Amino acid sequence: MKRIFIIFGSIATILVAWATATASVVSSHTIGSITNQAAATSSPGLSTMAIEGLSNFISMTGFANATVPNLIMIGVGLFFIFLAIKYDYEPLLLIPIGAGVIIGNIPFVAGNQIGIYEEGSVLSYLYFGVQKGIYPPLIFLGIGAMTDFSSLIANPKLMLLGAAAQVGVFLTFIGAIALGFDLKEAASIGIIGGADGPTAIFLSSKEAPHLLGAIAIAAYSYMALVPVIQPPIMRLMTTVEERKIKMKPPRTVTKTEKILFPIIGLIITTFISPSALPLLGMLFFGNLLKESGHTERLANTARTSMIDIVTILLGVTVGASTQASEFITLNSMKIFALGAVSFAIATFSGLAFAKFMNLFLKGDEKLNPLIGAAGVSAVPDSARVVQQEGLKSDASNHLLMHAMAPNVSGVIGSAVAAGILMSFLTYFSSL
Amino acid sequence: MENQTLQVQLSEGLVVTIVGLLLVFLTLAILFLFFNYAMPVIRKNIDAKKHQKAVEVAPVKQKESDTTGEVNAVIAAAIHHYLEEAHDDENTILTIQKVKKAYSPWSSKIYTVHGGMLHR
Numbered sequence: 001m002k003r004i005f006i007i008f009g010s011i012a013t014i015l016v017a018w019a020t021a022t023a024s025v026v027s028s029h030t031i032g033s034i035t036n037q038a039a040a041t042s043s044p045g046l047s048t049m050a051i052e053g054l055s056n057f058i059s060m061t062g063f064a065n066a067t068v069p070n071l072i073m074i075g076v077g078l079f080f081i082f083l084a085i086k087y088d089y090e091p092l093l094l095i096p097i098g099a100g101v102i103i104g105n106i107p108f109v110a111g112n113q114i115g116i117y118e119e120g121s122v123l124s125y126l127y128f129g130v131q132k133g134i135y136p137p138l139i140f141l142g143i144g145a146m147t148d149f150s151s152l153i154a155n156p157k158l159m160l161l162g163a164a165a166q167v168g169v170f171l172t173f174i175g176a177i178a179l180g181f182d183l184k185e186a187a188s189i190g191i192i193g194g195a196d197g198p199t200a201i202f203l204s205s206k207e208a209p210h211l212l213g214a215i216a217i218a219a220y221s222y223m224a225l226v227p228v229i230q231p232p233i234m235r236l237m238t239t240v241e242e243r244k245i246k247m248k249p250p251r252t253v254t255k256t257e258k259i260l261f262p263i264i265g266l267i268i269t270t271f272i273s274p275s276a277l278p279l280l281g282m283l284f285f286g287n288l289l290k291e292s293g294h295t296e297r298l299a300n301t302a303r304t305s306m307i308d309i310v311t312i313l314l315g316v317t318v319g320a321s322t323q324a325s326e327f328i329t330l331n332s333m334k335i336f337a338l339g340a341v342s343f344a345i346a347t348f349s350g351l352a353f354a355k356f357m358n359l360f361l362k363g364d365e366k367l368n369p370l371i372g373a374a375g376v377s378a379v380p381d382s383a384r385v386v387q388q389e390g391l392k393s394d395a396s397n398h399l400l401m402h403a404m405a406p407n408v409s410g411v412i413g414s415a416v417a418a419g420i421l422m423s424f425l426t427y428f429s430s431l
Numbered sequence: 432m433e434n435q436t437l438q439v440q441l442s443e444g445l446v447v448t449i450v451g452l453l454l455v456f457l458t459l460a461i462l463f464l465f466f467n468y469a470m471p472v473i474r475k476n477i478d479a480k481k482h483q484k485a486v487e488v489a490p491v492k493q494k495e496s497d498t499t500g501e502v503n504a505v506i507a508a509a510i511h512h513y514l515e516e517a518h519d520d521e522n523t524i525l526t527i528q529k530v531k532k533a534y535s536p537w538s539s540k541i542y543t544v545h546g547g548m549l550h551r
Binding site: 152153156157159160162163164166167170171173174177178180182183186187254256257260261264265268269272273409412413416417420421424428 | 437440441443444445446447448450451452454455456457458459460461462463465466467470473474477
């Protein structure tokens with residue numbers, strides 16, 4: 001104990017001595033306005049100088065600059081971290097975003113290249129990848145390299161469920177227009193219903209960069225809240241008997257089919273919707289790396305280290321982009337409300353379409369309508385929710401494999417939808 | 432004026448919604464049709480080719496193989512011998528075993544202290 005006092009005492013003495021020695025030679029550029037004024041009006045002594053320097057320092061601290069919105073946002077960040085740790089809701093996303101929200105909302109005096117919206121600051125450089133839509137395709141590369149499309153190849157009709165869930169995107173698009181957003185903003189908001197964070201960021205970075213923070217946060221938080229939002233809608237839309245339907249196990253898929261899928265998928269989808277090329281191209285490329293059998297190293301990097309690095313950067317900068325001054329607006333609130341609606345409609349339409357398909361299917365071909373809810377592309381969370389709901393009705397009914405099919409086709413579907421929206425918007429803006 | 436623009440936007444939005452949704456369905460439906468109908472044909476072709484090759488290759492191999500049981504036995508023995516020599520199953524549990532004589536003077540401070548004193 002005595003030793004600690006001695007060490008810290010000596011450090012403190014050295015610092016004080018150093019500070020007093022250098023105080024007289026500090027240039028007026030490095031000290032704040034208060035000290036400058038003081039220096040101009042009087043020729044101060046060492047002690048007044050120290051006190052005024054200290055008060056200047058205090059005026060630049062977070063305590064002096066804190067505003068209520070900042071504190072609210074820090075609370076939100078803490079809440080995200082709490083959700084991630086306590087309830088395990090998408091911790092890989094919510095912890096970086098939560099930490100980012102705190103980082104972005106520490107109050108500071110603007111003009112020192114600190115904030116994410118200040119040109120030249122470190123955070124703004126990291127945010128560049130979000131602003132220009134660089135991170136989302138990289139994430140898609142990793143998703144492609146970790147996704148197994150075999151359940152989809154085995155049962156291709158489930159692809160239509162992935163399309164059905166995109167109804168949410170388009171209906172919310174209309175809703176957002178009705179609430180007064182312009183076409184581009186509305187498209188970016190609608191895509192939240194795709195439940196696909198990277199796609200939402202990609203589209204809004206191109207079409208409505210000023211709403212990007214709110215849209216990204218909404219998309220990711222609803223993705224994290226899949227286990228909360230979806231089950232009630234699932235129970236509402238299906239009967240107990242329907243939930244008990246057992247689907248026949250998918251057939252085994254050959255290696256050739258697995259290799260052909262990304263190649264054919266890439267060509268077909270991007271020929272129809274070339275605007276989604278960065279997303280779909282990377283998604284199928286990643287999957288080809290995985291399935292080719294000769295690029296295991298590349299696939300492994302893409303699905304582990306690379307996607308992790310990008311997720312970290314994306315999460316933290318998206319979180320930090322919620323700087324209260326830019327974020328707490330009426331528009332953000334509307335976006336959150338619309339996002340929730342969008343998500344609910346997507347789940348709803350996926351379930352409804354699965355029931356619709358059942359009208360045409362017979363015997364053991366029948367679908368368990370629950371898997372329609374997995375058409376929103378929150379991979380693999382919504383598939384997991386379907387599995388859990390299935391188990392609640394029948395403890396021996398494992399739907400996970402079946403639910404993965406609409407789940408991954410939802411990823412393709414929402415990327416296609418984003419591409420289509422983008423090409424339409426360029427057409428309308430040219431009118 | 433504002434109402435008009437809203438109406439124009441809504442009608443544009445409606446167009447985008449209907450056409451866009453159809454296009455999304457179309458894209459995934461094409462994928463579905465391809466994998467449901469074209470894929471089995473492709474698979475059959477590939478399987479047929481593989482089958483042909485297998486049929487062609489198999490008898491040729493049988494004719495050419497003139498390795499006798501003795502040769503196989505020698506190869507097996509050689510592999511066995513090689514693997515035995517390769518020492519592949521060493522104990523992976525490495526621990527520091529306590530030596531009975533715990534004291535060792537190699538790093539003892541007392542000697543350096545004495546040495547320092549002596550050289551003074």
